[in-house]
Amino acid sequence: MVTLEDVARHAGVSLATASRVLNGSARQVGAGLRAKVEQAAAELGYRTNVAAQTLARGAGNVIGLVVHDLVDPYFAAIADGAVRAAEAHGMVVMVGTTHRDPAKEIAYVSSLGAQRARAVILAGSRTDDPSAAGLRAELDRYRNGGGRVAVIGQDLLGTDTVAVANRSGAAALAEALTAMGHRHFAILAGPPRLITAVDRCEGFAAALPGPAPQIIHGPFDRDGGHTAAHSIGPDVTCVFAVNDVMAVGALAAFRERGIRVPEDVSLAGFDDIATLRDLVPALTTVRLPLADLGARAVELALADDDGPTVVHVEGEVVIRESVRAR
Amino acid sequence: MVTLEDVARHAGVSLATASRVLNGSARQVGAGLRAKVEQAAAELGYRTNVAAQTLARGAGNVIGLVVHDLVDPYFAAIADGAVRAAEAHGMVVMVGTTHRDPAKEIAYVSSLGAQRARAVILAGSRTDDPSAAGLRAELDRYRNGGGRVAVIGQDLLGTDTVAVANRSGAAALAEALTAMGHRHFAILAGPPRLITAVDRCEGFAAALPGPAPQIIHGPFDRDGGHTAAHSIGPDVTCVFAVNDVMAVGALAAFRERGIRVPEDVSLAGFDDIATLRDLVPALTTVRLPLADLGARAVELALADDDGPTVVHVEGEVVIRESVRAR
DNA sequence: CTGTTAGCGCCTTCAT
């Protein structure tokens, strides 16, 4: 491994000069020496040792991203946006997947702290229960060490956050559906303590003028939607799944039972997952700028503002074939 | 930031002892001191400084993963497997997305070299053209620096590789389709120089007993399949898209033109993307253990064998509704 | 503008 010192010697300059041209920011080196150094570096095949650099500088160039599941297109899209934004800032991202295990989430934050990561981005909403205390403590520790934290979802950790307007988005969807003549709804509501799910569910229900909707809880994924769909009451004309992936599960369940969408029942989701755009019937949903969410979180975490900043992101109702007017 | 030295002082032991307790491998420290150190570390909230550790040890704990696009479920699944496997080895994964830009691929490998990454995993097949020379050079440099590299796809870089049996998988599919009575095929073949695409296309074509198939080139993604599908000849009874995502595009194109699948034409893909499992009609395809691909690549790269190891992975033909017997 | 010189935090022989 060739070191900076090798380069300096080879170029006949001091270590400091070599450092300045190869890594330093303010370019205060004469053109002659600069060229010599650059050539020497090229000839020797020098590579910066990031570990040494990080140690000396006291700050690294990694951004940590913690998601539940990369296979879930929701998180994949967020990760994509985050990676792009990080790259634009000359940072690299380290991803951790928790598969919904709170302990792993904590472990990742801890690990990222050890890496002296510049920032950590948490995607996937925190569940409302006490186990979150551990995470909170770990995050505080991380921040005390000088790290920045940004959360995608809701503002409840007192950090920078990209807040998704789940309530109002769901409400807007409810209104659109109501305007199309629907009165009897069922909500595939997801886990009773998952804040994102609860917000969407409540926002939707609260905006309904007619009778209270049937609420069916279950897992936040495809199979959760599939299972929940089996419990839907007979007079329901429109089903709202709190995310697109669940809606897909519901769609499959309906198909299995010979229930046609949208002829027999209308169906709507939330997120507008791109990979699902070719589904038939096309899913009515609330579009979220997923990649943006990730990118903005990175921007927030990297901006050196003082207090926690909260950015609000609205969804947009998109009516497609899976819903039919009554 | 509390350092190891702080911990040592607080525990009344030497720096070396503290190091051995907190990070070293062979545990050669007395129970008494060990306890003291652990308590001190806990009280002070000590966190290993990975950068310092990496510098001192000369080797870090990061594995680099370079993919084209995290939003593509194919890569997302691979990334998922890689992250899990890495975690099992106490490593973390840094992902880079190239969005099919060869220059970015090189840049990432370079960056990972600077990070002294333990290994880099390259997913997404190398294109056959000369621009690959740059990548090759960069990889050699990386390996000369002591890094391991593993490739997912085909064995052509002389590195550890998880080789996907694209040819034989496609051939098996062709045979199955032929056995169902199909004779006139079209292949949505992807880019003419993308090895994975070419192998699948050729493997399929070579296994056909009847007339030569119509071959239509285009991008390797959803829109590529969509566009290519418009050029399909009138007598074709079965279409093979070289990956599932392209098949989805083709499906959409058929739908737009009122061509029914599988009544009017049969359709098959490759990969068996889980997210697409609920498509209607369900896609006939060749199943690949995607997450395994990523995990195995990590295992390969981490195993300290001597020469390059090549692991072969077979696909499995899965017949679903999108194909109908003639 | 360029060179000297301390560290950054940890690991690891080498003695004891």
Added chain:
DNA sequence: ATGAAGGCGCTAACAG
């Protein structure tokens, strides 16, 4: 089993 001391490769004041 434990401690002392020299680096790992780079950056960042300080001097010239």
